[in-house]
Amino acid sequence: MRLVFLGPPGAGKGTQAMQQAEQRGLRYIATGDELRKAIAAGTPLGLQAKAYTSTGRLVPDEVIIGLARELLEQPGAEAGVIFDGFPRTIGQAEALDALLRERGEALDAVLYFDVSSDAVVKRLSGRRVCRQCGATFHVESLPSQRGDVCDRCGGALYQREDDRAETVSRRLQVYQEQTAALLDYYRAQGLLVRLQADRSIAEVRAAVNAAIEATARRRAPKAAATGQGSA
Numbered sequence: 232m233r234l235v236f237l238g239p240p241g242a243g244k245g246t247q248a249m250q251q252a253e254q255r256g257l258r259y260i261a262t263g264d265e266l267r268k269a270i271a272a273g274t275p276l277g278l279q280a281k282a283y284t285s286t287g288r289l290v291p292d293e294v295i296i297g298l299a300r301e302l303l304e305q306p307g308a309e310a311g312v313i314f315d316g317f318p319r320t321i322g323q324a325e326a327l328d329a330l331l332r333e334r335g336e337a338l339d340a341v342l343y344f345d346v347s348s349d350a351v352v353k354r355l356s357g358r359r360v361c362r363q364c365g366a367t368f369h370v371e372s373l374p375s376q377r378g379d380v381c382d383r384c385g386g387a388l389y390q391r392e393d394d395r396a397e398t399v400s401r402r403l404q405v406y407q408e409q410t411a412a413l414l415d416y417y418r419a420q421g422l423l424v425r426l427q428a429d430r431s432i433a434e435v436r437a438a439v440n441a442a443i444e445a446t447a448r449r450r451a452p453k454a455a456a457t458g459q460g461s462a
């Protein structure tokens with residue numbers, strides 16, 4: 232199964248995508264996480280990306296498409312993939328279609344996390360991330376049981392540089408200008424599934440589960456016809 236989790240920054244995509252990928256044995260591909268790793272390691276990709284991410288702008292398409300190709304070619308993507316934060320422009324969406332086509336694959340659904348700007352600002356200002364394993368917490372809605380330390384791996388929690396108030400408003404603007412057009416792009420392909428994401432983490436999880444189960448049921452006859460298993 233190949234899914235895209237789409238929505239504004241802070242909508243809760245990463246929280247749900249990581250959990251679903253773990254639960255269903257799917258590969259989790261998050262371009263934002265890969266860029267942060269590259270920045271921390273000081274690689275050429277990281278040096279190139281930092282100026283964009285720290286100011287809330289999108290990293291150029293050619294860089295991101297190259298990164299996505301590399302990630303898809305790594306082992307583990309055969310059973311299925313959840314893309315989080317990619318694609319973010321029409322150019323990236325067309326490139327993803329082409330990359331999957333080369334592999335004899337296609338997207339099964341795009342889950343759109345519909346959430347208000349007010350909720351986004353609240354979520355991002357309280358977000359804390361584990362420096363070691365990347366797990367995401369929130370000081371109010373999902374605190375670590377161990378305070379400033381990750382209760383999964385013991386790593387230190389930190390606040391992302393781009394979660395500062397002025398960068399958050401820029402990211403929201405960039406989402407409206409460059410990413411929101413993907414809603415029509417995927418609606419036209421019959422792939423878009425809208426989720427009301429202004430609810431609690433558990434309620435959103437139930438909605439995500441239902442959407443994925445419905446996609447799996449729709450996909451089963453197609454997979455049987457082509458001899459592919461369903462993830």
Ligand code: AP5
Binds near residue numbers: 240290357
């Ligand atoms: P990226 O890391 O992808 O950031 P984003 O899309 O802005 O998304 P976030 O990670 O901020 O939010 P999320 O929806 O995953 O929310 P989360 O689950 O963490 O990208 C960062 C930067 O990298 C970009 O700005 C850009 O520069 C660059 N980049 C990345 N990909 C790119 C691409 N494809 N093209 C070009 N540039 C790219 O939740 C947020 C908080 O809310 C957490 O604290 C969580 O605990 C809490 N929370 C989650 N759900 C709920 C809920 N239901 N109720 C209450 N709290 C909740």
